[in-house]
Amino acid sequence: MIQINDLSFNYSRNKVFEHLTLSLEKGNVYGLLGQNGVGKTTLLKIMAGLLKSERTACMVNGFHPYKRQPSFLADIYYLPEEPACPPGTVGELGHNYGTFYPGFKIEQFYSLLERFEVKPEKKFKDLSAGQQKKAHISYALSLNTGILLLDEPSNGLDIPSKALFRSIVSGYINDDRIMVISTHQVRDLENLIDPVIILDNKEVLLHATIQEISEKVCFITKSDNDPEALYTKKTPLGYAMVKSNTQGLDTKVNLEALFNAVLSHKEWFNEQFKEYDHE
């Protein structure tokens, strides 16, 4: 599991997190949402050991990530938004690097590449940006690490590949794994991420499961605007709104609308969700 406890982090004078506390449990695909610059990538990098945190502020599987011990690194993988391409072929990435990970399965790597229609014998430099991304996603998933951190994985993927990505990831998760996906493209990952973590300046605005969210708020479309709605957006079908779920309606969570509602009613959400302790 990942335990973040009273984490403070800054880039020179720019404070990114202040007393951030968060707990991530196995068996979940966490969606890490937030506006540009709130620290989504920084948080992932701290978890992966690429940035330094205080010894007790971030513990991953009982390790201090920044020590980058082999036992820790063997069970975690971080895929950046724009991964650098190694000089060789796609297949060589698996052969040269994958073999260091105990869970890596070369057959799975080739099978995922095939599903994404990427040829392993192709050189990275000869692939398009989207194909490179698919190759990296295939590699990341075939490592079978207990913790997988994906930064904007759906960026650069075409529409069929996004659907394929969702399908592959939903088959990937099990009770022993944690996946954290940082994204702006909430629509791409709807029905996949649960729980949702929304970061705002230096803190967590919302950390709740989809069920908890649907218990507290409902997502409805009406012909007339409702001034009591937490968030309203005019659509061709009427007004799509997020409202306090006082009537116990069971509605499908719309992540984009939720995200906007949370940003515009921070205190309301903070008050409503504080009963769910995920720290």
Place this chain on the structure above:
Amino acid sequence: MNNIFNFKRFCAITAKEIREYFRNYGTSIISVMGIYLLFLAFPLFIGGTVSELSRINMIMFMTAVIMIIAPSKLYGTVNHYRKGLNYVLLPVSTLEKTLSMFLITAVYTTFIITAGLLILDTVVHLIIPSRLNEMLFTAHSMELMGIEIISLLVIQSWFVLGNMLFRNQKVAKTILCLLGLVILIGLLLVFVFRIVGYEKVGLFIEEQLSYISLNIDGSKIRLFGIADSREILKAIPIYKTMMTIQYILWAVVSLGCWTGTYRLIKTRKY
């Protein structure tokens, strides 16, 4: 799992780096060997010969170039914020990564280039023995090259550290730092000489040089170009002390640079 050193992991990362070696550095090595071949072939066209000394000097120069560039060619991306991620996240300890880096840059590269050039030289010698006077595979040549290589390894360790320290233009910046250091040491010596007194220093040097025999063997003068002045300089009383200080300094500098590299691999933020 041993988190400090595991022989199997060490072998695995070294094997991976050897697999990637020729893709990253093969062209440079082959180019250098091509240049050496041209160097050997050039006198054929003008009807001259290539002496043993100039061949050894050329081999050492080529080896120096390859050894100095090796860290940035082979490990230039290690501290890159994007390209270095696969390396840093590899489940291998920092000690294993550093030792493997040492094995590849200092041992493997040096062996490949020296052996390659010597084999090339021997092949050319066997084809046209009349233009290359002697074979280089002699005990004396090997000894001379061995000493040169040791000093090159010290210089290379500085470039390994520079490679980890700088994010771009690594070789140029490391050379500038080296020049800066030389200037600094020079200024320090001038300062010390000023305190001691230039006359006293001059007299001391003259006194030491007076021990050198004036009857120098011609074969030794021939090899001055590659610093085989040991036989002659042995006559100087403080020679042994100077050599001891030099070897200690070499060891300290190398160890310091490699320790620094280890620390930088361990603590680099991405």
